[in-house]
Amino acid sequence: xxxxxxxxxxxxxxxxxxxxxxxxxxxxxxxxxxxxxxxxxxxxxxxxxxxxxxxxxxxxxxxxxxxxxxxxxxxxxxxxxxxxxxxxxxxxxxxxxxxxxxxxxxxxxxxxxxxxxxxxxxxxxxxxxxxxxxxxxxxxxxxxxxxxxxxxxxxxxxxxxxx
Numbered sequence: 001x002x003x004x005x006x007x008x009x010x011x012x013x014x015x016x017x018x019x020x021x022x023x024x025x026x027x028x029x030x031x032x033x034x035x036x037x038x039x040x041x042x043x044x045x046x047x048x049x050x051x052x053x054x055x056x057x058x059x060x061x062x063x064x065x066x067x068x069x070x071x072x073x074x075x076x077x078x079x080x081x082x083x084x085x086x087x088x089x090x091x092x093x094x095x096x097x098x099x100x101x102x103x104x105x106x107x108x109x110x111x112x113x114x115x116x117x118x119x120x121x122x123x124x125x126x127x128x129x130x131x132x133x134x135x136x137x138x139x140x141x142x143x144x145x146x147x148x149x150x151x152x153x154x155x156x157x158x159x160x161x162x163x
Contacts, residue, residue: 032076032083034067040087040128044163047128047156048073048086054151055084060144081138084148086130086156089163091122107149121145123152127159 040048049072057064062078075084093099093110100111101124109121109132117136122129130152134144 032065032067032080034074034076034083036071036073037085037088041163044087044128051086051151051155054155056147059147060138060141081135083133086128088129088131090129094124104145104149107152125158126156127161128156129161
């Protein structure tokens, strides 16, 4: 089996836990500093622009935040509590079959715990890699990937990115 097709063990989550997870809402900062990834190929940038248009106004009860610099490759919610970067290069961890992962509404995510207690999620088996970083305070909200997965599924086709 190719490590590109099944790069990690999957756990399946449904949309139901998201309803419970949205209970702890907190307002965020009005702007977040988010460095866009290095310039991806044009076809990946186009997919990221489409994703940018599909992203929800709120995630885990946090309102969407303006990013600085402004870019179709980035988004944030609750200040920098939840940060998204689309068009990142393929993470080397994708080749490790022992990596943990989750599947949310048909979108596979590589799951990595950050040293600060937060999490990093990266889409797999999509034509553009999308990274979501979540701070420690919101890391226990399993529902945060539900709305993000819906946007990814709509804007970024299934496939293996060559980038």
